Amino acid sequence: MSENTQTHPAADGQQLVVEDLHAYYGRSHVLQGVSLKVGAGEVVALLGRNGAGKTTTFRALTGLMPRTTGSVTLGDRQIGRKSTHQIAQLGVVYVPSGRRSFPMMTVKENLLIAVENSFRRARRKQALDEAFAMFPALARRVNTNAGVLSGGENQMLKMACAFLLQPTILLLDEPTEGLAPIVVAELVEHVRTLADTGVGILLAEQNARFAFQLSARAYVLNKGIVQMSGRVSELAESEELTTHLGI
Ligand SMILES: Nc1ncnc2c1ncn2[C@@H]1O[C@H](COP(=O)(O)OP(=O)(O)OP(=O)(O)O)[C@@H](O)[C@H]1O
Ligand SMILES: [Mg+2]
Known part of the structure; x- marks a missing residue:
């Protein structure tokens, strides 16, 4: 293992397995x-148009929906009935879409919150250095308020904060939303690097091209059900899929 991943023994081989997950907004059965699976070090795409249920899947997985049924396991542990905080501590970390860093705090202060939650004092500096090594653009903005970062830098900050929570599985919700193509290309590399540390990544995207660059497998949601799933190499050939996603 390289020095960069020393404080991140996340590659513990635990698989996320979701079976027959149902969730509701009031009476609406969303x-x-x-059902889906994400293995260690794997990037799996969760595709679907507006309103297909991608974000709801993440919210249901992380205890943020008022009513859910179904089974969610990480390794041999049931995590479906636990609180959001416990689920994150057990290793399933949700990175919502949009701008969610603390805008009035600097990049370093944002990262320190994650570090202080996850590392004993003696290891915090090393963990922070590793995050900066992984996201060099953040190292250049260390004392900048998060509120003035570009969309791409903010996305990197959110991913770095999530990485510092030592996840087993990362749920990335539309990381490319609103980003210029050149920044999207850079994010591809960052997501790959994260997966190379052994983190399993479930990547919700409307941008199927971005997802296909990173994922070997994909699930396609439509109206709250998995309409198609399989290897990206095969799905990408499917006319049904490309028509459905408009790609
Ligand atoms: N707070 C809410 N209250 C009621 N219904 C909601 C709420 N949030 C989402 N929904 C509905 O749940 C369904 C799934 O929405 P969800 O946000 O999970 O879709 P999505 O795939 O993430 O879409 P997008 O690509 O636009 O982010 C949609 O029909 C949506 O209208
Ligand atoms: Mg969404």
Whole structure:
């Protein structure tokens, strides 16, 4: 293992397995039996148009929906009934879409919150250095308020904070939303690097091209059900899929 990953023994081989997940907003039955798997070091795409249920899947997985049924396991542990905080501590970390860093705090202060939650004092500096090594653009903005970062830098900050929580599985919700193509290309590398540390990544995207560059497998959601799933090499050939996603 390289020096860069020393404080991150996340590659513990635990698989996330979701079976028959249902979720509701009031009477609206939004997720209608979603099943999926994400292995260690794997990048798996969760595709679907507006309103397909991608974000709801993440919210349901991390205890943020008022009513859910189904089974969610990480390794041999059931995590489906636990609180969001416990689920994160057990290793499933959700990175929401949009701008969610603390805008009035500097990049370093944002990262320190994650570090202080996850590392004993003696290891914090090393953990922070590793995050900066992984996201050099952040090292150049260390004392900048997060509120003035570009969209791409903010996305990197969110991913770095999530990485510092030592996840087993990262749930990335539309990381490319609103970003210029050149920044999207840079993010591809960052997501790959994260996966190379052994973190399993479930990547929700409307941008199927971005997802296909990173993922070997994909699930396609439509109206709260998995309409198609399989290897990206095969799905990308599917006319049904490309028509459905408009790509
Ligand atoms: N807070 C809410 N209250 C009621 N219904 C909601 C709420 N949030 C989402 N929904 C509905 O749940 C369904 C799934 O929405 P969700 O946000 O999970 O889709 P998505 O795939 O993430 O879409 P997008 O690509 O636009 O982010 C949609 O029909 C949406 O209208
Ligand atoms: Mg969404």
